[in-house]
Amino acid sequence: MMRKKAMLSIDSRYTTMIENAFYYCNPPDVAPTVRVERPPMHEYIRKLLFQDLTKSNSDKNADKYSSSARVLRQMRKLNWDDPEIAAYITKCLTAVWNVKYYNIRCVANLLAGLVAYQENIGSQVVDGVLEDIRLGMEINHPKYNQRRVSMVRYLGELYNYRMVESAVIFRVLYSFITFGVSYDGSYSELDPPEHLFRIRLVCILLDTCGQYFNSGSSKRKLDCFLVFFQRYYWYKRSHEMYTEEFPFPVTVKFMVADLMATLRPKLKLCESSEDSIKGVEDLIKELKPKLVEICPNLLTEEDDAQAPQTPTSPISKEDNLCPIEEVDELDDDHSEASFQDGDTDGFSGSQSQPLEDDLRPSMSQSDDADNDPICEAGDGDAPNVKAQQMQCAEDEDFMTAFDRMLSDSILHRNQETVKPQVDIVIPMNIKGSTVKKTASVFELKEPEQQPKCTINFVLMTRRGNKQQFKNLAVPVTSELAQNLKDREEAERMEKQHVKLLTLNINERQEEEDYQEMLASQQRPSVMNLNRDRRQKYHHPKGAPDVDLIFGSK
Numbered sequence: 001m002m003r004k005k006a007m008l009s010i011d012s013r014y015t016t017m018i019e020n021a022f023y024y025c026n027p028p029d030v031a032p033t034v035r036v037e038r039p040p041m042h043e044y045i046r047k048l049l050f051q052d053l054t055k056s057n058s059d060k061n062a063d064k065y066s067s068s069a070r071v072l073r074q075m076r077k078l079n080w081d082d083p084e085i086a087a088y089i090t091k092c093l094t095a096v097w098n099v100k101y102y103n104i105r106c107v108a109n110l111l112a113g114l115v116a117y118q119e120n121i122g123s124q125v126v127d128g129v130l131e132d133i134r135l136g137m138e139i140n141h142p143k144y145n146q147r148r149v150s151m152v153r154y155l156g157e158l159y160n161y162r163m164v165e166s167a168v169i170f171r172v173l174y175s176f177i178t179f180g181v182s183y184d185g186s187y188s189e190l191d192p193p194e195h196l197f198r199i200r201l202v203c204i205l206l207d208t209c210g211q212y213f214n215s216g217s218s219k220r221k222l223d224c225f226l227v228f229f230q231r232y233y234w235y236k237r238s239h240e241m242y243t244e245e246f247p248f249p250v251t252v253k254f255m256v257a258d259l260m261a262t263l264r265p266k267l268k269l270c271e272s273s274e275d276s277i278k279g280v281e282d283l284i285k286e287l288k289p290k291l292v293e294i295c296p297n298l299l300t301e302e303d304d305a306q307a308p309q310t311p312t313s314p315i316s317k318e319d320n321l322c323p324i325e326e327v328d329e330l331d332d333d334h335s336e337a338s339f340q341d342g343d344t345d346g347f348s349g350s351q352s353q354p355l356e357d358d359l360r361p362s363m364s365q366s367d368d369a370d371n372d373p374i375c376e377a378g379d380g381d382a383p384n385v386k387a388q389q390m391q392c393a394e395d396e397d398f399m400t401a402f403d404r405m406l407s408d409s410i411l412h413r414n415q416e417t418v419k420p421q422v423d424i425v426i427p428m429n430i431k432g433s434t435v436k437k438t439a440s441v442f443e444l445k446e447p448e449q450q451p452k453c454t455i456n457f458v459l460m461t462r463r464g465n466k467q468q469f470k471n472l473a474v475p476v477t478s479e480l481a482q483n484l485k486d487r488e489e490a491e492r493m494e495k496q497h498v499k500l501l502t503l504n505i506n507e508r509q510e511e512e513d514y515q516e517m518l519a520s521q522q523r524p525s526v527m528n529l530n531r532d533r534r535q536k537y538h539h540p541k542g543a544p545d546v547d548l549i550f551g552s553k
Helices: 002-007 012-025 040-052 067-076 083-094 101-115 119-139 142-160 166-178 197-212 216-237 250-263 273-294 297-306 332-340 349-371 373-377 393-415 428-442 479-522 546-550
Strands: 454-463 466-475
Touching: 002 012, 002 479, 040 067, 040 083, 067 101, 083 101, 083 119, 101 119, 101 142, 119 142, 119 166, 142 166, 142 197, 166 197, 166 216, 197 216, 197 250, 216 250, 216 273, 454 479, 466 479
Parallel strands: none
Antiparallel strands: 454 466
16 A cells, blocks of 8 residues: 555545554554653652542542642641652642643642641742743743643732732733843844744733732733733734734734733723834833832933933833843753753752742842832833943954955965865776776675685886786775775665666556556547538549530530
């Protein structure tokens, strides 16, 4: 069947069916999946979190307690004084992508219950979740999309169970629409124009916990964020890559529309990119007096920073949401290695503890900033000013010297003479006697002859205009003999491959001609029955009859 598939031109559906049947009967050789061997205590912890916790209350063995309560009691009985067990529990509670999506809230509920007895585990898990979300934006690989969705949903559930503050949620939301985003139109590898996954992450996070931002300062923060989010959404939607032939995805449109209808049904949405930019500028003008009252030196710092710059677009002018540029806290290789480990090996107790100490000042600042009106403007502050590179005379001298060196190198390479490497042709007078002996060394010897351990080569020397040839015995195991043998074998394999291709083409052409001949024989001949059957005109032979033409007298 595979030969027929290769010979005949059939529909792609039949080709797929043939391949599926072939590989089902003759599966390819693949390495078997190796099961990770874990200690019994680790297996028990994984069973509690990934199996027992997700069971419904309708099980036959269910008692008066729910599955979350039973798992919580068993988790409290573990040896939390053992650092290894405590670190593994933290790692499993952080790796929520191993749990089914609709059971993520059960893990958040369990963590909220454990925090009352083990205080450190709450901050460590939240630390790991925030690091994983940030690392997902830095790597930005499609194979981690489902993992990123699970972590964002987990963060929203942690807010619902009062494990994080609203400032943390809004900091993550603003990082989705600012980190690595270039609103000036330049290409960004962290957030390319065709990458719309951050819009999905924002919608998932707000769908999970956005309904609780309906009063007080949280409501005002969400209103401000939705203005900036619409600008990011229209920046993506109005990109030049989306045309009538390749329109903007409808699913993303419906997702954003459903989110706005759920959170703010009476909010007037922007209908174009210009409207979203104008909305951001109006919001900044409205919040700027409040910021100046709290920080009087903010206006002078912005004026000094913007003085040497030239306005490029209305987006970058007085905009508090410039792309975030931060120094990585961890080494890139270490971070990428911890993120790519799919079996919850990305986090450990030794990593979580120092990160907790490093981030404790920032967490305290975020708690104090919850009631600060500055946070209502989207955490826009003076660090959004970028350093501008200035041209100096040393740079011009360096570029001039570099161009001169490059041109000299190119000129020197052009002047070099290329020496072609060609094989020396063996003269005809010794070709018949020597070459045959050399070629026969690689062939099988006769039973009565002993195999030779050397190969005869011809060494050509030149004295004046006269050429001299000498026989040179080279061992079979030498590099020269092996190279000659490998070259002859490669040439033979190449000729065999070309021969097979030619034979396959000829067989295919013959098969096509034979099928065409059969089809022409089986095709019935079509006769035109509607054609007029007029009598054929017969031209008179001999001399014309004069009486018939002119009439008789």
